[in-house]
Structure formats: C-alpha cells, structure tokens
Amino acid sequence: MTTTAREDRKPGPHRTAPDAGPPVTPPPKLRRRPGLVVAAVVVTALGCLLGAWAWNATTSTEEVLAATKTIHRGEVIAADDIRRIRISDDPALEPLPASAYDEIVGQRAALDISAGGLITTESTTGAPMPPEGKSIVGISLTPAQVPALPMHGGDKVRIIVTPAANGDAPSGAPQFTAAEVVDTAIDETTGNTVVNVLVPYADASVLAARAATGNVALILDSGAQ
Missing domain, CATH: 3.90.1210.10 (Antifreeze-like/N-acetylneuraminic acid synthase C-terminal domain)
Structure with a gap:
C-alpha cells in the first residue's frame, strides 16, 4: 500500500506541469515634475487674461x-x-x-x-452762407464754357468775359472776376452746368450782369493760387 501511494504521486506519462505564465512586471512609478505643473498653471492663467482682454476689446x-x-x-x-x-x-x-x-x-x-x-x-x-461781405452768384454754363473736370466747394475759379458771337477778340487781357466755387449742379432742362460761386459783395452785381449775357467762360485755377 505504501508503495502504491508513492507511485500515485509520481506524474504519469500524460500529465504536465502547470503553466506558470510570463512574469508580471510591476507598473512604472510616475515621477512628478513640478516644472511642468507650474508651466501648465501659467499657460492657463495667460489664456484667461487674453480671453478677458479680447472680451474687453470687443465690448468697449x-x-x-x-x-x-x-x-x-x-x-x-x-x-x-x-x-x-x-x-x-x-x-x-x-x-x-x-x-x-x-x-x-x-x-x-x-x-x-x-x-x-x-x-x-x-x-x-454751421456758419451762414454766404458769410458777411460775400454774395453767391449762379452761372449757367454750356459744356464749352466750363472745364470738363469735376468742381467742388472751395475750388478757385475765374469767370472771364468773352466776346459776343462774331465779335472781335479783345486786344488786351480779358476782364474777369475771381471767385470760389460753392457747389455745382446739372440743369436737367438745358443740360448746362450751374456753378454757384462766392464773390465779394461789390463784385456780385457786375458778375451777374455778365453771366446773364452768356458771354462768359469759367477757368478752374490751382488751389495754390
């Protein structure tokens, strides 16, 4: 009986030793890096500050x-x-x-x-127009009597007296009135350019009489004149 018990404890021809499996590796220990933590805090704080600045810039x-x-x-x-x-x-x-x-x-x-x-x-x-001591005279001019350039308020011009139809050209320098453009408009009926000019009060009546004859032309001068 003793001999049989010992023989039973011996591994038989079809028995194998139990598989122990691969060795278990312990998990790596995490190292704390204080520098990275501080950097993350700084970046987060900067992001908050930039967001606040952008919000202020868009709302102010x-x-x-x-x-x-x-x-x-x-x-x-x-x-x-x-x-x-x-x-x-x-x-x-x-x-x-x-x-x-x-x-x-x-x-x-x-x-x-x-x-x-x-x-x-x-x-x-808000100053009144015309100012004191000045008058505004409107002159209707055909395309041949006015430069083919846009004119605006403040432009310096001269209104020249021209000879009548079939009249002799003046021998000397033609008479003219120096003026400043107030504004311009197109007369839809005639197609003429109406130029409102600012002149001294004493010259207004003379210029209006000349413009009424139609024998005038307008010269646009340099603003540096």
Missing part, C-alpha cells in the same frame, strides 16, 4: 458718425451722406457721437471728408 465700443460717401468741402450734408457705426473706444479719436446725427444733417462740410471717414467737430460748419 461706441456708436459714432461716419461718411457713407466722399463729401467735398462746402457741400450741404444730406441724411444719406452719413451713417451710424460702432468702433472700438480709442481716446486718440474724437468722432461725433451718433446722437449728433440730426444736428449734422443740413450743415456744410468744412473740409473734404473721405468715404468711411469719421465725422468730427472740425468736419462741419
């Missing part, structure tokens, strides 16, 4: 007036010449607020205002 705006098209000096500002826009608040700029819209319409441009330009207190004038 004001509504102001700007020109929808080019407005030349001397022109009367119409309702569709200006509009309300929003811009970032900039202390270096001093545009008129949108609340001044009704006050600006009807005033004259004191200087040339480019399309998209901001309207400032220096852009317009």
Whole structure:
C-alpha cells in the first residue's frame, strides 16, 4: 500500500506541469515634475487674461458718425451722406457721437471728408452762407464754357468775359472776376452746368450782369493760387 501511494504521486506519462505564465512586471512609478505643473498653471492663467482682454476689446465700443460717401468741402450734408457705426473706444479719436446725427444733417462740410471717414467737430460748419461781405452768384454754363473736370466747394475759379458771337477778340487781357466755387449742379432742362460761386459783395452785381449775357467762360485755377 505504501508503495502504491508513492507511485500515485509520481506524474504519469500524460500529465504536465502547470503553466506558470510570463512574469508580471510591476507598473512604472510616475515621477512628478513640478516644472511642468507650474508651466501648465501659467499657460492657463495667460489664456484667461487674453480671453478677458479680447472680451474687453470687443465690448468697449461706441456708436459714432461716419461718411457713407466722399463729401467735398462746402457741400450741404444730406441724411444719406452719413451713417451710424460702432468702433472700438480709442481716446486718440474724437468722432461725433451718433446722437449728433440730426444736428449734422443740413450743415456744410468744412473740409473734404473721405468715404468711411469719421465725422468730427472740425468736419462741419454751421456758419451762414454766404458769410458777411460775400454774395453767391449762379452761372449757367454750356459744356464749352466750363472745364470738363469735376468742381467742388472751395475750388478757385475765374469767370472771364468773352466776346459776343462774331465779335472781335479783345486786344488786351480779358476782364474777369475771381471767385470760389460753392457747389455745382446739372440743369436737367438745358443740360448746362450751374456753378454757384462766392464773390465779394461789390463784385456780385457786375458778375451777374455778365453771366446773364452768356458771354462768359469759367477757368478752374490751382488751389495754390
């Protein structure tokens, strides 16, 4: 019996030893890097600051007036010449607020205002037209009597007396009146260009009499004259 028990404990021909499997590797220990943690905190803080700055930049705006098209000096500002826009608040700029819209319409441009330009207190004038000591004379001119160039308020011109039809050319220098353009318009009936000019009060009656004859021509001079 003893011998049989010992033989039973011996592995038989069809028995195999149990598979122990691959050795288990312990998980790596994570190393804490304080420098990376600090960098992550700094980046997060910077992101928050940049976000706050961007929010401030987009929300700190004001509504102001700007020109929808080019407005030349001397022109009367119409309702569709200006509009309300929003811009970032900039202390270096001093545009008129949108609340001044009704006050600006009807005033004259004191200087040339480019399309998209901001309207400032220096852009317009409420001074009466014509000013004291001046008169405005309207002259109707055919295409042959006026330069084929656009004229705007403030342009310097001379209105020359020309000889009548079949008349002799003047022997000396022709008479003329120096003037300043206020504005121009096209007469839809005749197709003539009507030029309103500003002249001294004493010259207004003489210029009007000459213009009534039709024997005049307009010369556009340099602004530096």
